[in-house]
Amino acid sequence: MSREQLVVERARRAFQTGMSKPLKFRVHQLKNLHRFITERHKDIADAVKKDLNKTEHSTELFETLGLEGEIDVAVERLAEWAAPRPVEKSLLTILDEVYIQPEPLGVVLIIGAWNYPWAVTLQPLVAAIAAGNAAVVKPSEVSSHSAKVMEELLPLYLDKELYPVVCGGVSETQELLRQRFDHIFYTGNSTVGKLVMEAAARHLTPVTLELGGKSPCYIDKDVDLRVACRRITWGKFVNCGQTCIAPDYILCEPSIQNRVVEEIRKCITEFYTDDPKTFEDYGRIINQRHFQRVMSLLEGSTVAIGGDSDQSQCYIAPTVLKDVTGGSKVMQEEIFGPVLPIVTVSGVDEAIQFINEREKPLALYVFSPDNKLIRRVIAETSSGALVANDCLVHFTVNTLPFGGVGNSGMGRYHSQHGFDQLSHLRACLIKKLNMEDANAMRYPPHTAKKLGWARFFFLKRVNLRRLRRMALLALLSALAAFIVQRYLR
Known part of the structure; x- marks a missing residue:
C-alpha cells in the first residue's frame, strides 16, 4: 500500500468517526488555522x-x-451557513417540514498552485473545514519552499488525521488521483485540469477546477487613460505577471495605442523604478522552464517597453508588445508572466467579436466611462467574472463567487460559495402520518377528478410570508373590532 493510499484511508477513517461534523470542532480548527497564519x-x-x-x-x-x-x-457565519434552509412550499406540503440541510461530502483532495502557494491552497481548505469535511492537502512542488513549510508546520495546528499534507511531484499527485475522494479541488492550468477530471471520472468524483486562460482587457477611447493604465499596470505586473486573473492582453483602438504605451511606461517607472531588476517589490519567474516559455512568446512581436531579461535570476522586465495580432505567438496561450500584448480593434463591436471567438476567460476587464457600453459587454460576452474599471479586485470580495466557465474552469469558492461547493445540499421533507385522505388523489384508480385536484395542489405555490401578513392583519382587525365593541360603545 502506497504512502498516499495510507494517508487517504486514515483521513477517511477519521471522517467516519464523525469528529469533523460538530460546529464547535470546525470553528476550533478554523481558529487554529488562523493562528498558524x-x-x-x-x-x-x-x-x-x-x-x-x-x-x-x-x-x-x-x-x-x-x-x-x-x-x-x-x-x-458558520452556524448560519450550516443551518437548515427552508424552501417555498406548495399546498401539498404546506403542513410539512421542507428544507435543505447542508452536510459534509467526506474526504476532499485539494491540489494547490505555485503562483500564490498559500492563498490558493488554504482558501479551499477553509471551505473544506467549514463544511465539515476531511481534506488531503497537496501543495505544488514547484513552489517547493512553501510546500515544505506547509508540510512541516501545518500539522502542528490542525488535526493530523483529518487534514494531512502530502508533498511530492507528478508521481505523488498521480498516486493521490488514483484514490477515491468525495470531491477534488484543483487550481492550475487546463491541461492538468483535464487529467484531474479524467481521474475523477473513474470514481464519479465531482471536481472544482480553478483554471485560467487569456483574460482580455478592453480600453474604451473615451476613458481616463491615466487611471485605467495605472490599474492595468498594477494588475498585470504584480507577482511578475504570474496571476491567473491578470489582464492577459489589451484590446483598444489604434488611435490610443501609443498613449496607452506611454501611460503604462510611466506607471512601470513609478511602481518599480527605472531598474525593476534591483527593486525589491518586483518578483521573479518561478523557474527556468517557465522563464524560457515566457521569453519564447516574444518571438515575432514588436517590443514597446522592456523586453530585457536575466536567465540566471529568472528575471524578465515588465514588457509591453504593440501591434500584436490574434495570430501572434503570444496570443496562442496564457502568458502567465510580465508580458502585455496590445491588440488593436476598431471599437467595442470588434472587441466583443474577438473575445467571443476564443475560449471563455476566467476574468474580463473593461475600462470605460460609458455604463451602457459596460452593460453591453456584460450582456454579449461570457467569463468567470467581469470587472469594469479595475483589475483583480473581485478576488478580494468574498461575497462574490470566484470561479471560471468553460475552459477557464468549473465550480466556485469564497465564503459561503466555498462552503456550499464542498457541501452536499441535502433535500429534506418530513411529513406527518395523519391526513391520509388528503393524499388519496395520488393513489389508483387515477380519474379526471383526482387529476384536477392534483393539478391544483401540485401547481399552486404558497407565499408563506403573504399568508403570515394576512393572518396578522386578520388578527389585528379582530382585536380592533373587539376593542371597539367592548370599550368604545
Whole structure:
C-alpha cells in the first residue's frame, strides 16, 4: 500500500468517526488555522521570498491577508451557513417540514498552485473545514519552499488525521488521483485540469477546477487613460505577471495605442523604478522552464517597453508588445508572466467579436466611462467574472463567487460559495402520518377528478410570508373590532 493510499484511508477513517461534523470542532480548527497564519507569518514570508522573490509585505497583502479575512467570515457565519434552509412550499406540503440541510461530502483532495502557494491552497481548505469535511492537502512542488513549510508546520495546528499534507511531484499527485475522494479541488492550468477530471471520472468524483486562460482587457477611447493604465499596470505586473486573473492582453483602438504605451511606461517607472531588476517589490519567474516559455512568446512581436531579461535570476522586465495580432505567438496561450500584448480593434463591436471567438476567460476587464457600453459587454460576452474599471479586485470580495466557465474552469469558492461547493445540499421533507385522505388523489384508480385536484395542489405555490401578513392583519382587525365593541360603545 502506497504512502498516499495510507494517508487517504486514515483521513477517511477519521471522517467516519464523525469528529469533523460538530460546529464547535470546525470553528476550533478554523481558529487554529488562523493562528498558524499569524504565528508562522515569518516562516511563510521567508518561503515565498525563496520561491517567488516576494517581500514580506507583498506576501501579507496578496497571500495571508485574504486568508485571515476568509477564516474570520467563516467563523462568524458558520452556524448560519450550516443551518437548515427552508424552501417555498406548495399546498401539498404546506403542513410539512421542507428544507435543505447542508452536510459534509467526506474526504476532499485539494491540489494547490505555485503562483500564490498559500492563498490558493488554504482558501479551499477553509471551505473544506467549514463544511465539515476531511481534506488531503497537496501543495505544488514547484513552489517547493512553501510546500515544505506547509508540510512541516501545518500539522502542528490542525488535526493530523483529518487534514494531512502530502508533498511530492507528478508521481505523488498521480498516486493521490488514483484514490477515491468525495470531491477534488484543483487550481492550475487546463491541461492538468483535464487529467484531474479524467481521474475523477473513474470514481464519479465531482471536481472544482480553478483554471485560467487569456483574460482580455478592453480600453474604451473615451476613458481616463491615466487611471485605467495605472490599474492595468498594477494588475498585470504584480507577482511578475504570474496571476491567473491578470489582464492577459489589451484590446483598444489604434488611435490610443501609443498613449496607452506611454501611460503604462510611466506607471512601470513609478511602481518599480527605472531598474525593476534591483527593486525589491518586483518578483521573479518561478523557474527556468517557465522563464524560457515566457521569453519564447516574444518571438515575432514588436517590443514597446522592456523586453530585457536575466536567465540566471529568472528575471524578465515588465514588457509591453504593440501591434500584436490574434495570430501572434503570444496570443496562442496564457502568458502567465510580465508580458502585455496590445491588440488593436476598431471599437467595442470588434472587441466583443474577438473575445467571443476564443475560449471563455476566467476574468474580463473593461475600462470605460460609458455604463451602457459596460452593460453591453456584460450582456454579449461570457467569463468567470467581469470587472469594469479595475483589475483583480473581485478576488478580494468574498461575497462574490470566484470561479471560471468553460475552459477557464468549473465550480466556485469564497465564503459561503466555498462552503456550499464542498457541501452536499441535502433535500429534506418530513411529513406527518395523519391526513391520509388528503393524499388519496395520488393513489389508483387515477380519474379526471383526482387529476384536477392534483393539478391544483401540485401547481399552486404558497407565499408563506403573504399568508403570515394576512393572518396578522386578520388578527389585528379582530382585536380592533373587539376593542371597539367592548370599550368604545
